[in-house]
Amino acid sequence: MSGEGAEAIVRYALLSDAGAIAAITAEYAREGIMLERSAENVIENIRNFFVAEHQGEVVGCCAVAFYTSGLAEIRSVAVLPNYKRRGTGRLLVEKAEEILKEEGVKEVFVLTLNPHFFGKLGYSEIKKEYFPQKIWRDCTHCPKLMACDEIAMVKNL
Numbered sequence: 008m009s010g011e012g013a014e015a016i017v018r019y020a021l022l023s024d025a026g027a028i029a030a031i032t033a034e035y036a037r038e039g040i041m042l043e044r045s046a047e048n049v050i051e052n053i054r055n056f057f058v059a060e061h062q063g064e065v066v067g068c069c070a071v072a073f074y075t076s077g078l079a080e081i082r083s084v085a086v087l088p089n090y091k092r093r094g095t096g097r098l099l100v101e102k103a104e105e106i107l108k109e110e111g112v113k114e115v116f117v118l119t120l121n122p123h124f125f126g127k128l129g130y131s132e133i134k135k136e137y138f139p140q141k142i143w144r145d146c147t148h149c150p151k152l153m154a155c156d157e158i159a160m161v162k163n164l
């Protein structure tokens with residue numbers, strides 16, 4: 008009964024979730040929608056990952072990345088196709104925001120091809136150049152570097 012039943016719960020990822028997270032991001036990476044996260048990369052960064060679990064299955068993920076004492080990013084937000092549009096993406100982002108707030112983060116940004124989703128969650132579009140740290144850390148490895156089509160969005164927590 009794929010996808011039926013109660014709402015997903017969102018929790019910190021466990022090392023044993025790394026394979027499931029890698030599989031979810033790989034699916035969307037093949038479509039060119041997001042960067043893939045290998046299981047090894049997830050394991051290295053496990054404290055920054057959250058998962059949405061539904062009836063014992065990992066159905067979604069997201070991660071946080073810290074840049075300064077007041078600035079962080081929410082990244083790798085993904086929900087399995089069969090579980091989309093039932094509030095799971097929102098729960099993931101809200102959990103990440105809650106944790107960032109506890110850490111004292113004042114401003115959170117995303118780079119996304121899905122501005123409508125983040126718009127619903129209170130994010131506003133901003134020029135990418137506003138976030139130089141991000142460009143240096145990740146974008147240098149991205150095949151799209153010189154033709155980046157992602158939209159930067161920001162929210163004050």
Ligand SMILES: CC(C)(COP(=O)(O)OP(=O)(O)OC[C@H]1O[C@@H](n2cnc3c(N)ncnc32)[C@H](O)[C@@H]1OP(=O)(O)O)[C@@H](O)C(=O)NCCC(=O)NCCS
Nearest residue numbers: 041084085086091092093094095096097119121123124127
């Ligand atoms: C983007 C994604 C995470 C959204 O997850 P989801 O569980 O379907 O989202 P939710 O059901 O929590 O939706 C939250 C709100 O956003 C809206 N929304 C979700 N996807 C949307 C879309 N593609 N276009 C417009 N609005 C969208 C929902 O209607 C909902 O609005 P509401 O609160 O007014 O009803 C999911 O579609 C996904 O995994 N996409 C592929 C990966 C991706 O694009 N990641 C994002 C950036 S890296």
